[in-house]
Amino acid sequence: MVGRGVKRKLSDCEDQMLDLPYPQQRQLVLDLCLDKLQSCQRRAEPSLHRSVLLANTLRQIQREMRQEGGPHPESSPPAPATPRHSPDLPPVPSDRPSTPVAALSSSLLCDDAQSTCTELPKGPGSEDGGKSPDLMFGSFEITNSTSYLTDLQLDDIFEDIDTSMYDPSDFSVLACPPPRGSSGASLGNDYNLKAFSTCTTSSSTLQMCLNDLDHIMEILVRS
Amino acid sequence: MAGAGGGGNDVQWCFSQVKGAIDDDVAEADIISTVEFNHSGELLATGDKGGRVVIFQQELESKNQPQCRGEYNVYSTFQSHEPEFDYLKSLEIEEKINKIRWLPQKNAAQFLLSTNDKTIKLWKISERDKRPEGYNLKEEDGRYRDPTTVTTLRVPVFQPMDLMVEASPRRVFANAHTYHINSISVNSDCETYLSADDLRINLWNLEITDRSFNIVDIKPVNMEELTEVITAAEFHPNQCNTFVYSSSKGTIRLCDMRASALCDQHSKLFEEPEDPSNRSFFSEIISSISDVKFSHSGRYMMTRDYLSVKIWDLNMESRPVETYQVHEYLRSKLCSLYENDCIFDKFECCWNGNDSVVMTGSYNNFFRMFDRGYRQDVTLEASRESSKPRSVLKPRKVCTGGKRKKDEISVDSLDFNKKILHTAWHPQDNIIAVATTNNLYIFQDKL
Numbered sequence: 108m109v110g111r112g113v114k115r116k117l118s119d120c121e122d123q124m125l126d127l128p129y130p131q132q133r134q135l136v137l138d139l140c141l142d143k144l145q146s147c148q149r150r151a152e153p154s155l156h157r158s159v160l161l162a163n164t165l166r167q168i169q170r171e172m173r174q175e176g177g178p179h180p181e182s183s184p185p186a187p188a189t190p191r192h193s194p195d196l197p198p199v200p201s202d203r204p205s206t207p208v209a210a211l212s213s214s215l216l217c218d219d220a221q222s223t224c225t226e227l228p229k230g231p232g233s234e235d236g237g238k239s240p241d242l243m244f245g246s247f248e249i250t251n252s253t254s255y256l257t258d259l260q261l262d263d264i265f266e267d268i269d270t271s272m273y274d275p276s277d278f279s280v281l282a283c284p285p286p287r288g289s290s291g292a293s294l295g296n297d298y299n300l301k302a303f304s305t306c307t308t309s310s311s312t313l314q315m316c317l318n319d320l321d322h323i324m325e326i327l328v329r330s
Numbered sequence: 331m332a333g334a335g336g337g338g339n340d341v342q343w344c345f346s347q348v349k350g351a352i353d354d355d356v357a358e359a360d361i362i363s364t365v366e367f368n369h370s371g372e373l374l375a376t377g378d379k380g381g382r383v384v385i386f387q388q389e390l391e392s393k394n395q396p397q398c399r400g401e402y403n404v405y406s407t408f409q410s411h412e413p414e415f416d417y418l419k420s421l422e423i424e425e426k427i428n429k430i431r432w433l434p435q436k437n438a439a440q441f442l443l444s445t446n447d448k449t450i451k452l453w454k455i456s457e458r459d460k461r462p463e464g465y466n467l468k469e470e471d472g473r474y475r476d477p478t479t480v481t482t483l484r485v486p487v488f489q490p491m492d493l494m495v496e497a498s499p500r501r502v503f504a505n506a507h508t509y510h511i512n513s514i515s516v517n518s519d520c521e522t523y524l525s526a527d528d529l530r531i532n533l534w535n536l537e538i539t540d541r542s543f544n545i546v547d548i549k550p551v552n553m554e555e556l557t558e559v560i561t562a563a564e565f566h567p568n569q570c571n572t573f574v575y576s577s578s579k580g581t582i583r584l585c586d587m588r589a590s591a592l593c594d595q596h597s598k599l600f601e602e603p604e605d606p607s608n609r610s611f612f613s614e615i616i617s618s619i620s621d622v623k624f625s626h627s628g629r630y631m632m633t634r635d636y637l638s639v640k641i642w643d644l645n646m647e648s649r650p651v652e653t654y655q656v657h658e659y660l661r662s663k664l665c666s667l668y669e670n671d672c673i674f675d676k677f678e679c680c681w682n683g684n685d686s687v688v689m690t691g692s693y694n695n696f697f698r699m700f701d702r703g704y705r706q707d708v709t710l711e712a713s714r715e716s717s718k719p720r721s722v723l724k725p726r727k728v729c730t731g732g733k734r735k736k737d738e739i740s741v742d743s744l745d746f747n748k749k750i751l752h753t754a755w756h757p758q759d760n761i762i763a764v765a766t767t768n769n770l771y772i773f774q775d776k777l
Contacts, residue, residue, distance in 0.1 A: 124665040124666075125662065125665075132611075132665075133611070135665070136611045136665070136668070139668060139669055143671075153421075154510070154674075155509055155510065155528045155529075155559055156512075156528060156559050156561065156578055156618075156674075157674050159556060159557065159558070159559050159578060160578060160614065160615050160618060160674070162557075163557055163614055164611060164612070164614065164615065167611070167614070168611065
């Protein structure tokens with residue numbers, strides 16, 4: 108049986124693959140195709156040409172399999188097909204996702220600021236092998252990174268970070284520990300409020316840190 | 331000029347020189363990535379993965395040895411491109427030289443264009459063999475003399491000095507390509523040139539670096555629909571308004587820049603219908619064209635796909651006029667070649683000076699020549715074993731089945747790591763440059 112991890116000897120003039128029945132030949136090629144597409148992004152020199160050829164081969168095989176009315180081409184259990192669109196970086200997938208694009212998209216999504224994919228990718232219902240090759244092909248653009256950074260307004264970098272959870276007005280409630288003594292109360296309050304009013308940052312991370320710090324302070328002071 | 335050799339033809343190819351390290355340990359940076367003769371054939375340039383350009387110059391034929399053509403010796407070496415880092419994608423932009431193209435010589439200096447994936451540079455290579463001497467402006471120790479002490483006017487005289495060859499970058503054409511540049515081609519007007527990446531082709535003026543015109547754009551609005559990329563492009567040798575580009579689907583489009591500013595609509599589309607008996611999973615991959623070259627006459631063009639070389643008449647779009655099989659024995663091995671990625675190798679091809687013979691590389695350090703007139707072909711090998719000076723190369727043969735004859739090599743014994751992707755033919759003489767992984771072989775016909 109010809110497969111991955113099994114050492115094969117090239118027979119005298121024919122690929123051993125040709126001895127296999129057609130569906131198994133096709134499965135072998137499909138497996139190789141998926142492997143290569145996944146490793147595409149890990150290569151030091153990604154090639155759009157190569158990726159397009161692989162994607163076309165994959166589509167062709169999947170189309171053929173679908174026409175035969177067979178089961179879904181991917182045999183492994185479906186991995187989350189819709190890449191997350193939150194600002195959090197998705198974790199590196201540990202198991203092999205079912206489609207090449209799902210595999211690529213999770214690693215490409217958040218580190219590709221210049222990707223052409225700005226629209227939401229299709230839902231899990233889409234069976235097309237080229238689910239969002241946009242994400243696959245979008246990372247091949249070479250950018251002039253230095254000019255990109257100088258052209259960019261700093262505000263733009265942070266504009267998609269969701270800061271709704273961190274309403275500054277909440278801080279004043281959390282940040283002010285219950286007054287220990289009437290004399291220190293107003294001073295303490297003012298100090299804390301003032302400290303927060305100077306923290307005019309749009310970064311949610313900073314606010315979170317401040318939040319934590321004050322929480323700790325609160326505990327320490329109470330005890 | 332004679333033909334390919336072998337059989338009834340009278341050309342015999344002899345080893346002339348080999349350049350590069352002898353040991354089998356190949357340094358990555360030394361891998362040759364492009365080879366190109368200049369328009370006179372006097373200079374031969376190579377580019378490598380380390381971003382360096384090495385230019386060899388042919389020595390003048392010695393009167394003592396009229397049977398030998400001049401040898402090629404190192405003329406100039408310079409670092410053309412450096413690696414760059416794209417911080418946004420955490421990707422390195424390789425310094426590998428993808429293509430070198432010479433400009434026709436206009437004055438004493440030589441000019442060439444060299445490109446990596448992203449940036450094209452125009453280099454001036456000039457000689458200095460004299461220097462002015464006899465100034466009386468400085469003291470013995472080099473300090474400038476007080477001008478009031480200079481009482482005589484001494485005109486400096488040019489004295490000969492050891493030849494110095496200087497390479498200096500005259501233009502840098504940057505930031506015009508989002509994808510990897512695969513081709514550059516100088517126009518016959520000698521004022522403009524094109525550069526092509528996977529999805530776009532740009533037209534430049536050699537004098538202007540901050541602007542280029544986009545003349546072909548095949549990027550789909552929705553990248554999901556991307557199924558085809560540009561693989562090579564070249565200007566017509568005589569008609570400055572005409573160029574061609576090839577695709578990963580085996581098509582060639584000829585475009586006329588007079589028709590419109592954006593040449594997305596082709597004037598001609600060259601495509602051969604697929605042979606249904608040869609259909610396989612890999613049909614599309616092996617149909618991808620890796621190189622396209624116009625003949626010197628401009629009447630034909632040649633394309634190279636994975637298994638064959640095709641000659642097209644520009645007046646006939648429906649099919650090539652000639653097809654030559656480079657290594658048909660690999661057709662039954664396509665799955666293995668797909669597995670080890672060899673199926674993605676990009677072989678180049680070239681014409682001889684009078685368009686009668688074409689040449690291309692193969693595996694096992696073999697290269698093939700096809701004589702169009704005599705309908706003959708020959709397989710030769712670039713190896714250290716056949717590297718005795720002026721030794722005649724013996725034609726090689728691959729055994730494709732049945733009993734292997736003596737001196738034949740079986741398909742399974744071929745070394746797929748030894749590939750000849752880049753070859754070049756002198757514009758006038760029977761001198762060829764063949765690049766193995768890290769060596770450059772020069773062969774000549776036996777005089």
